[in-house]
Amino acid sequence: MSEALEDSRAWSLRVSRALNDIGVTRRIVARRRRTWLRIEAVNTLLCTLVGSDRTTYFFGSQSEGTTTLGMKSDVDILYSKTKHAVLLDWREWQMGKFNFLVKKTEGSPPQHCYLQRLRLDCPLPMTEVFDHENVIDCEGNVFVRNDVGDNSLQTQAGVKLISHGPSRSFGDDVDMVSAYQCARLPAECQFLFYRPRPGHWPTSDMLVQASQFPVFLVKQGYPDSPYHQRLLEWRFSTSLMERLLVFSFNIIQIKVYVLLKMIRKSFLKQFVGDNLSTFHIKTAMMFTIESYPPDIWREENIVQCALYCMTTLFRWLKLGYCPHFTISGVNLFVGKLGKPELHTLLSVVADIMCDNLSCITLIQMDELGARLQPVTRAFPGKSRHEINMEICGRMCRQFCSTHQYFLFEFPNGIVTLSNLYNNFSRLNILNDMLREPSFEKEASTIILRFVANKLASALASEKLRLNQPITGDIMQVYCLSFESDLLSSRLKFASMLYCSGQYEAAASVLSYCEGLLGPHVWQHCACGRVHKPSRAFLVKCLKTENDLEFHKKSVASCIIFTHLETWVVPDHLLYEMCRKTTSEDAFIMDSELQWMKYVVIDCIPFLYYLQYLTYRELDQPDRKHTALQNLNNYLCNPGGVSGHVETVTNVLGHCYELENRPDMFWQCYTQSLHNHPRNNAANWHVMRLLNQQARQR
DSSP, X not given: OOHHHHHHHHHHHHHHHHHHHTTOSHXXXXXXXXXXXXXXXXXXXXXXXXXXXXXXXXXXXXXHTOOOTTTTOOEEEEEEEEEEEEESSGGGOOTXXXXXXXXXXXXXXXXXXXXXXXXXXXXXXOOOOOSTTEEXXXXXXXXXXXXXXXXXXXXHHTSOOEEETTEEESSSSEEEEEEXXXXXXXXXXXXXXXXXXXXXXXXXXXXXXXXXXXXXXXXXXOTTSXXXXXXXXXXXXXXXXXXXXXXXXXXXXXHHHHHHHHHXXXXXXXXXXXXXXXXXXXXHHHHHHHHXXXXXXXXXXXXXXXXXXXXXXXXXXXXXXOBOSSSTTOBTTTTTOOHHHHHHHHHHHHHHHHTTTGGGGGOOGGGHHHHTSOOSSOOOSOOHHHHHHHHHHHHHHHHHHTHHIIIIIHHXXXXXXXXXXXXXXXXXXXXXXXXXXXXXXXXXXXXXXHHHHHHHHHHHHHHHHTTXXXXXXXXXXXXXXXXXXXSHHHHHHHHHHHHTTOHHHHHHHHHHHHHHOSTTOEEEOTTSOOOOOOHHHHHHHHHOSOHHHHHHHHEEEOEEEOGGXXXXXXXXXXXXXXXXXXXXXXXXXXXXXXXXXXXXXXXXXXXXXXXXXXXXXXTOHHHHHHHHHHHHHHHTOTTOOOSSHHHHHHHHHHHHHHTTOHHHHHHHHHHHHHHXXXXXXXXXXXXXXXXXXXXXX
């Protein structure tokens, strides 16, 4: 073997190890994909339950698993509106839906079309314009503008929208794309299935699966069209096909793709910004995988494979033409790169290729360049283990963040016991119908447990309001909810037992809950108040092979009581539903913080508070004192306290009220107001206590 070849092998292996170090491994990629597909399934099912007309999809680097911590990739979300039908033929018209007909002319730009509105009552063109979101042409046909809904979305949020192509967002973290789903594949989107190719990739099975995916119409006109015409043009998107293709990449191909994205961001972006996008790199990857033999994708050949992909890109830059992998007749450089930019990129890409990618030793992202240096001493940055723990921790937080829909948005769509019960029944039926295993099955099971918790708590509250006993049916629903997470459902059950006077049973449940605690437990707050996970939690998170099982045993979501559950909440906590005391408080609460309408408290302090109240009723002073000390120590944690600190301080103040310790309860309420002067129930406690003092004089 020649020395040059040996050096090339060693260089590729060093690059591969560095990519392993920053989380580009088979296990971490699979973890990312599972997380986002699970979130996708949960979001879609929730939208169905609350009557929303959309299906949710997650695309891009996060759901593909082709990112790193240092890339800081955003989340790409596509919302497909299910109450609208996009037709290629009049015969596809559907009763009860808003029907749009795809219209193209000989001069229509590639990948673009117009959407003509049809009547609701019959398959005929609409001839009247009722709002500014539609335009009528000289022949009396009504067409949909592609900025439909932007103004209302911006008005509701009160923040200016940021537009990137078809996406609309309010920040840099999330790109949202609103789309309509095409009834069947347009001719130009069948390009993938009939154009000539070597045959080894995509496989025939992949092509069959891809042909069953829908095509979307997204809000983006052709860059070279006149402005008035561009507002009426909609672009075909084959995002689901493209995601399927990326999901088929093996780990070597993923490493090459990630490396190319880092090169783009580190060296090419400074010359042309995002006009040469990740999508151009993805397209080059796909054509290279299709064109080159499959046996080149080996770990000791990573650098050469990256050079093959850059050769593909270089050829396109030279031609000024970048083809679309799944849609015919498209040049992806149009509207992005002009002749000056193409000339600049040609020179830069040529230099990178001539140097055998030695430039990547200069990449600062994820400290990749430093990791590629010859090992002469211990690397001072984060270890592979630490990075993998951080990635897994973030994935867990991402998944848990979807629970805010269960805790806040979801209840708003279910405001009565009847609606809660109906959704509980629908989820039970769905659970029986769905095949195992699937992300849809997991999503229905997850949501069923949270709905069961709310239903059981609301039913029990109604029974207590009517002074009736808690029935066995309600107890069964409670039991079904216990696996929603580690503590919250069980603690709401214990709260019901306490409020119904079943103190011995409540004490038993609380003792069991206390036994579940440990350094591996992470308190998750759906209200945006982040608890920092412990190292023990992150270590366990990294080791787990079953994400959902780990969630049930290690995550404790904050406790939420809605207005349907007031009779199973300790009386003192009901003040938390009435936080506002001024019009300014009300404005802040209504416009920003939806959770303030409910009783919200973190799991662990609620456990100690319930223990204090229960042991007080049972006349067990030693255990009561221990619970009070635990609650006090929780707030005095030298590492600091996160979450709903003001509420925890308020319940500690209540404990000291019951202990007849005015020095301590005044200190608690004062401290609570010092930390959170607005929308704080401590205002009511202070007024209540001052009123008591005035009446005693």
